[in-house]
Amino acid sequence: MNALTRCEGAYIGHAIASQYDPSIHMSLNVSDSLLAGQKFDGPDILSRHLYLYHTQKFEIGETTKYIYQEALAYNGTQTCPTRESFLFEQSLIDKMVQKAHNKCDGLTAGCGPAHRSYPLAFCHFISDDDLFEYSTLEAQLTHYSPLAGQVAGIVNVICRSLLKNKSWDDAVDLAFATPRLHKDVQQIYGRHHRWAYPAVETHAAYAPTVLNNALHHVATSKNAPQAMAKADGKEKFYSLPIVGVLAGARWGTPTEVFKDNIDNSKLKRLRDAAAKLSSFWKENNGHVYA
Template identity: 50%
Template sequence: MVSIHARCNDVFIGHAIASYFDTSTQLAQELSESLLTLESFNGSDIMSRYLYLYHTKRCDFGETLKIVYQNLKDKIMINESLPISRENCRFDQLIIDETVKITDGKLGGHTAGCGPVHRSFPLALCSWIDDDDLFELSMKEAALTHYSSLAGQVSGIVNLICRSLIKNRPWRDAVQSAFTTPSLHKDVSSIYGRYNRWSDLGKQTHPAYAPAVLIEALHYIANSTNAIDAIEKATTKKNSYCLPIIGILASARWGFPLDMYNDKIKDGQLKIIRDTANKLSNQWCLQQHNIYA
């Protein structure tokens, strides 16, 4: 039986390498820091970290988060003569919710993208988040930027599967259990009966549409023998949107052979990622110690 400590490390590394250390890696790091610092889910704190990261880095964070930032920009830059701090980016949850809704309107209701699922996996690795609360908190995290509930539902499914896998549940059981979540949108619930046979929803969608990305990721993992195999199959097909999810779930299922990727890893980035993974995995160790003490 593989330890949760090893699985946490593998998931973080697998995600980073599969996503080519893109901005979702940085966002996942910010989410982790919030969870570790506050030991609770605080949407205002998490969002302040996302906004401050976007303000300082200006990387490709996706169209939805970009527009959310633009809608809040004037409120952030209250005094342009002073440097912006993370506190300048902290907003009441009601303001965040209102801004996300406005953003959805500007995008014509198209906020069912896969951005949240790429960044929210630390929720699954956080020991104090109960299994029964994980889906709901995944929905709340996604709603910080994406108004469509579909983005949150896909995040919730991935995080539930990840949680089961790090607890050493078999792949099929982990997937089946996740899809028993009530009130799933039909585009999400239909994935369970299709992913073994097909890698698409059976209808034309945007390539970043969260349910379409999820079915691709599950299809490649179900039809592979290890994490590298799954990543390479998706890479060959140039399905970049599903790669971070494959990195998360394939690594949680099989582990990640880090020695095969030494030439592609920057030491500084790897150290930060591993430190965070260790902090989260240590919480599991402490929790188990308290149970048996």
């Protein structure tokens, strides 16, 4: 399967699974920033997320909303902020994220970064060795807990391996070989084939729980529609977008799946982003490389 099919599959799978919810707009923010600057620029990505909320009031999660409020307070009396108004130094971002963490009573191990950061996996100038670290850095723009970044990193490393035409099992093995994973993340590796849920009750948005659920449905399915159908339950708001990303990257997203689920203008936006990212990858005898 070529790079475009994998990349487009992830974008369209995400859009269908999430019913084009705000997380798809945030993922497009990530890809827009990467393509515009040809580098990972955390403050630029965050400015896009905050300005999106300022102009559209999309549901971007309580943690990011707290950071938005901190950003408005910092901007003071500006009546018509621009996107540049939300462009802050990383040191100030770190302080705002810490304040948001405190306001959330330390509960910032959510799955939002795993929904939005997968374009990093398809970005040619982010090396395999650096992908996990950049995933955690993107997560830290809003979520203080390292668990949010580790789960995003697992999703993105799997997508990168699939892009390079590794098997699903090899992609998962490689992702969980990442050193110093939190035990709640490590335990997913041996469990997700058997159970969709952990043995202990957690918040529905707790990133390791969401990842366990998403991996289970993709691992035990034969195609993207089946994986999405399995995940279409009580937890779908949290795990279904990740199922869409991973299933789309694994199998692609067939036309018959999306032709009645997404309008042409939205589809074009997704395809354009996927085409631009995937155009930098070369293929030779089934191998894909930057």
